Amino acid sequence: MKLYTYFRSSAAYRVRIALNLKGLEYDAIPVHLLRDGGEQRKQAYTDVNPSALIPALEDNGVVLTQSLAIIEYLDEEHPMVPLLPQDAVGRARVRALAQTIACDTHPLTNLRVLKHLKGPLGFTEEAKNEWWKHWNILGMRDLEAHLERDGDMGRFCYGDTPTMADCLLVPQVFNAQRFNIDMAQFPNIARINEHCVNLPAFVAAHPSNQPDTEA
């Protein structure tokens, strides 16, 4: 398998965690999102993924896109170390937690949105950071409220083994920490993150441990 990845991409980080949790080997193909106007927009990559978004996974000559779709694919093709519960309600709960990040939080604060705010819309650096914090804190608050209310948590978001939800939570907390968001206001998220980040699969997926990592 080949994973088109960028060390600091949240969406790629999610898939790296899933691959590692399942013990699957892959070749990392770095695509630099900032160099030279963005390598993701060059034809070499848009031939792979016309959306010019990272990640993409190539498996048996087939290219798959969208981090959640890729993780579900890995879970179906490699069911050992499952990343979704066995029952339909549990699966819906894990998917909903993942989508709270993937649909409600991250899309508002990813690189292309921040570039649009600073470029065409002329936001100051401070206004851009305020935007980032606003949507991140709102998303984290929703995630925290669901974790607290739904009653499915264990050491991980759902029970005592990692699921797709944890593959999303950890990269989002990594982003939040880069922007100095005080995680003490989200005690369940902070506790789950602390538990995850020391596990080998998560360590190996971390942005600081990639072949394309920069200082």
Place this chain on the structure above:
Amino acid sequence: MKLYTYFRSSAAYRVRIALNLKGLEYDAIPVHLLRDGGEQRKQAYTDVNPSALIPALEDNGVVLTQSLAIIEYLDEEHPMVPLLPQDAVGRARVRALAQTIACDTHPLTNLRVLKHLKGPLGFTEEAKNEWWKHWNILGMRDLEAHLERDGDMGRFCYGDTPTMADCLLVPQVFNAQRFNIDMAQFPNIARINEHCVNLPAFVAAHPSNQPDTEA
């Protein structure tokens, strides 16, 4: 089953289509997103869904949130009239198309984002509409490119029966048409939408045919 819905909510519209395609009866519980500061933010609803987002589905006393997670749940619990293909690659493709809308497009242009732009950020009506068009056109372009490239299309996004991707495509086109986006630039999306909108399941789910529909 109870569906917490709002006639014009894209995310609720998606789930209504899925319920109708499967021939499942449900009670619609309208939650008015604009009345009285937003009924979704009152405790009567945040007790149901702490994220204050529509839709939520209640089934056998369990509340599920996030439109894609709800549709997958319905597909697992009611596998007649499947909304995902049988094979893992096909499922990944349909999920990726759905996520191109649910993760890359709609979150940037939904009601709470538009209100944030016009309120705290002081965007003019024109600037807000420009924002809306920018992200919608980008999302539609990505969706069109994937439909064209992936080669899975039939009369629907994937083959000749409706899938979860069509449940997402039709509400997004409905939004685009409200903002007068010229759909001729997206011929595959336009053709699939035209085919879908005349089918009974899609007609019954349309914002103009809901118990809470307003002029």
